[in-house]
Amino acid sequence: MPEGDTVWLAARRLHGALAGRALAHTDFRVPTLATADLSGQTVVEVASRGKHLLLRTDAGRTLHTHFRMDGTWHLYRPAARWTGGPDWQVRVVLVTEDWVAVGYRLPVVEILATVDEPSVVGHLGPDLLGPDWDLPRAVANLRARPDREIGPALLDQRNLAGIGNLYKAETLFLSGITPWTTVDDIDHLDAVVNRAHRLLNANKNHWQQSTTGNLHRGEEHWVFERAGRPCRRCGAPIAIAEQTEPEQPTYGRLSYWCPNCQRGPAPQPTRAVDKARPPSDYRRYVP
Numbered sequence: 051m052p053e054g055d056t057v058w059l060a061a062r063r064l065h066g067a068l069a070g071r072a073l074a075h076t077d078f079r080v081p082t083l084a085t086a087d088l089s090g091q092t093v094v095e096v097a098s099r100g101k102h103l104l105l106r107t108d109a110g111r112t113l114h115t116h117f118r119m120d121g122t123w124h125l126y127r128p129a130a131r132w133t134g135g136p137d138w139q140v141r142v143v144l145v146t147e148d149w150v151a152v153g154y155r156l157p158v159v160e161i162l163a164t165v166d167e168p169s170v171v172g173h174l175g176p177d178l179l180g181p182d183w184d185l186p187r188a189v190a191n192l193r194a195r196p197d198r199e200i201g202p203a204l205l206d207q208r209n210l211a212g213i214g215n216l217y218k219a220e221t222l223f224l225s226g227i228t229p230w231t232t233v234d235d236i237d238h239l240d241a242v243v244n245r246a247h248r249l250l251n252a253n254k255n256h257w258q259q260s261t262t263g264n265l266h267r268g269e270e271h272w273v274f275e276r277a278g279r280p281c282r283r284c285g286a287p288i289a290i291a292e293q294t295e296p297e298q299p300t301y302g303r304l305s306y307w308c309p310n311c312q313r314g315p316a317p318q319p320t321r322a323v324d325k326a327r328p329p330s331d332y333r334r335y336v337p
């Protein structure tokens with residue numbers, strides 16, 4: 051699942067391959083950019099900001115992409131076969147002398163003036179993997195809404211940028227508090243945010259996302275996508291429920307937690323296998 055660490059690594063790989071290189075050919079397969087052309091421009095840098103990826107050129111243009119749930123960038127040598135998905139899922143192709151960068155399934159692809167980047171990333175809080183990471187400011191942003199539940203508060207990129215559903219679930223398990231605990235009821239909020247920071251940092255140099263320290267398939271997480279399976283600490287079944295907020299009652303995110311290891315308010319868990327109405331991240335573990 052693309053979270054801050056995935057986008058950080060994608061930016062670093064793309065930067066390594068493309069920075070300082072001229073774009074020989076570009077192809078944007080999204081309707082709004084059908085006639086766009088960055089060929090002849092040199093890539094100055096590729097950077098991540100939270101879950102946004104920014105590719106800047108020497109002509110003062112920025113290609114902005116966002117991965118959301120399923121997007122990805124692949125790098126190929128010019129003659130290599132593309133393996134990231136069927137052709138119709140390709141959104142962007144950038145060709146240099148040495149590399150072909152292919153963006154698949156990217157729900158956000160736009161080109162803007164580099165000076166206008168604040169219009170697409172200016173709303174973001176401190177970036178957990180950015181050079182300007184600012185723990186006190188992130189904590190202050192969270193504290194500004196003391197009655198908010200910590201689960202959605204951590205996902206809100208205006209507070210701090212880079213945490214998705216996986217790191218939210220794992221950070222709160224390791225902190226021993228449920229996602230429904232209100233910000234006001236958390237004494238050591240800085241320790242919670244620091245834990246998320248450490249988890250993202252520990253995973254930023256590889257594509258796997260492990261919070262247990264174990265990279266073996268099925269062993270990487272404490273609670274995320276483990277509903278109904280035994281807690282690795284106490285053996286109790288991991289619970290799952292959808293978490294919504296009053297201002298967005300139709301937009302829920304799945305929360306996973308151990309009812310035994312995590313203190314705080316929580317709803318009645320959803321049945322672990324609810325085939326009648328599977329929420330989106332269910333597909334991975336429904337047998």
Ligand SMILES: [Zn+2]
Binds near residue numbers: 311312
């Ligand atoms: Zn437990």
